[in-house]
Amino acid sequence: MENSRRRFLKTAGFSILGVGAGSMLIGLAPGPSEAAGPAAETKPVFVDRPDAKHARRWGMVIDTRGLDARTCRKMEEACHSIHNVPDHIGKFGNKNHEIKWIWDTEFKHAFPGQEAEFLSDRLENAPVPVLCNHCDNPPCVRACPTRATFKREKDGIVLMDFHRCIGCRFCMAACPFGARSFNFRDPRPAIEDENPEFPTRMKGVVEKCNFCAERLAVGKMPACVEASGGALTFGDLNDPDSDIRKLLADEYAIRRKPNLGTFPSVFYIV
Amino acid sequence: MNDKNKIIAGLIIFFVVLLFPFWFNLIFGAADAATAPEPELTDKAKQAETCVAETDYMRTEHMQILDQWRDMVTRDGKRIYKAENGKEYEASLSNTCMDCHSNKEKFCDSCHNYTSVDPYCWDCHTYPEETE
Ligand code: SF4
Numbered sequence A: 001m002e003n004s005r006r007r008f009l010k011t012a013g014f015s016i017l018g019v020g021a022g023s024m025l026i027g028l029a030p031g032p033s034e035a036a037g038p039a040a041e042t043k044p045v046f047v048d049r050p051d052a053k054h055a056r057r058w059g060m061v062i063d064t065r066g067l068d069a070r071t072c073r074k075m076e077e078a079c080h081s082i083h084n085v086p087d088h089i090g091k092f093g094n095k096n097h098e099i100k101w102i103w104d105t106e107f108k109h110a111f112p113g114q115e116a117e118f119l120s121d122r123l124e125n126a127p128v129p130v131l132c133n134h135c136d137n138p139p140c141v142r143a144c145p146t147r148a149t150f151k152r153e154k155d156g157i158v159l160m161d162f163h164r165c166i167g168c169r170f171c172m173a174a175c176p177f178g179a180r181s182f183n184f185r186d187p188r189p190a191i192e193d194e195n196p197e198f199p200t201r202m203k204g205v206v207e208k209c210n211f212c213a214e215r216l217a218v219g220k221m222p223a224c225v226e227a228s229g230g231a232l233t234f235g236d237l238n239d240p241d242s243d244i245r246k247l248l249a250d251e252y253a254i255r256r257k258p259n260l261g262t263f264p265s266v267f268y269i270v
Numbered sequence B: 001m002n003d004k005n006k007i008i009a010g011l012i013i014f015f016v017v018l019l020f021p022f023w024f025n026l027i028f029g030a031a032d033a034a035t036a037p038e039p040e041l042t043d044k045a046k047q048a049e050t051c052v053a054e055t056d057y058m059r060t061e062h063m064q065i066l067d068q069w070r071d072m073v074t075r076d077g078k079r080i081y082k083a084e085n086g087k088e089y090e091a092s093l094s095n096t097c098m099d100c101h102s103n104k105e106k107f108c109d110s111c112h113n114y115t116s117v118d119p120y121c122w123d124c125h126t127y128p129e130e131t132e
């Protein structure tokens, strides 16, 4: 009895050693999964469309002097319809689930801390369109744990990869401008006319203005700029000869909450 | 030690139960096993003759291609895909793939259902019939 147990343990021990060493050797050998498939052999080539618009840092100047409520509605309508932004208020009267990429507010809400005591009548009542500022130092990007929100190095646009967003809403807490909205429910029932060329979102992701990256890629200007009747100017902030820089050289323009150091790329002439 | 019969009977029952899925499938499964699906091509897809890659490759690797497309378009903004056959395509599921393969039910779903995969592409991307 004693003897056979001893022998059994010995054999078992050696077998385990053998199996362990064997699997280690197998693990060291190059696995078949790493063998190159067709995709790995030739690197796929992607290029820009020839008519794409390029810039080092896209920016926008909003001239509030040329804006009235009706133009603001038109801009909002243009943006929200092409981007399949759901209208939970219009459809279900549900204010809590509102999604917005661009909307207008009052001067005192857009520029807290910068309001004058005796603001001119015009500014007191003028609608101020607000949207994501595509900050040069965006806190939302730093907050995002999945890199679903990122700043595109080539042109400074702060974009979202909706595929990747886990809906943690850290970015919403980090953004000091309230530029982001969360899809508390399936957005599709609240979309009047779906634009088949742009995806919708799903329940549980955050969304915001994308500076019309998909339009710039095909050579078009942002939809709100086109709908603004000239009140909005869009261009390259890093190019001293661009329209937007010339405008900024001529006019005094302010930005929202400059003291926070996010360096917005959206400027306001007030 | 006279339980030999009991042990053998027990062992037989044990193995019969253990191998249940195999013999069950052999006896009853063959009759109504789902036949491999034949995804249907639209006229437009037939006319195009080639997809962005060989059919066999597309069959097994289309998800990898879509992944690449997604990353290039959303991250780098590069929207044109130069295929190995020399043609250029807009890298877009809704606007390129679904333009030819506009019959999602008979094309995409036929295999996806058979292999029991449930891709969430269409939670966000639209397909032709849906928007009509
Ligand atoms: S405005 Fe908000 S969401 Fe837009 S880049 Fe700045 S911090 Fe991010």
Ligand code: SF4
Residues within 6 Å of the ligand: A143, A144, A145, A146, A147, A148, A149, A160, A164, A165, A166, A167, A168, A169, A170, A171, A172, A205, A206
């Ligand atoms: S909600 Fe989405 S985009 Fe925002 S921080 Fe979380 S993962 Fe990033």
Ligand code: SF4
Residues within 6 Å of the ligand: A078, A079, A080, A083, A101, A102, A131, A208, A209, A210, A211, A212, A222, A223, A224, A225
């Ligand atoms: S730039 Fe484009 S996405 Fe942003 S508010 Fe204007 S229309 Fe909407």
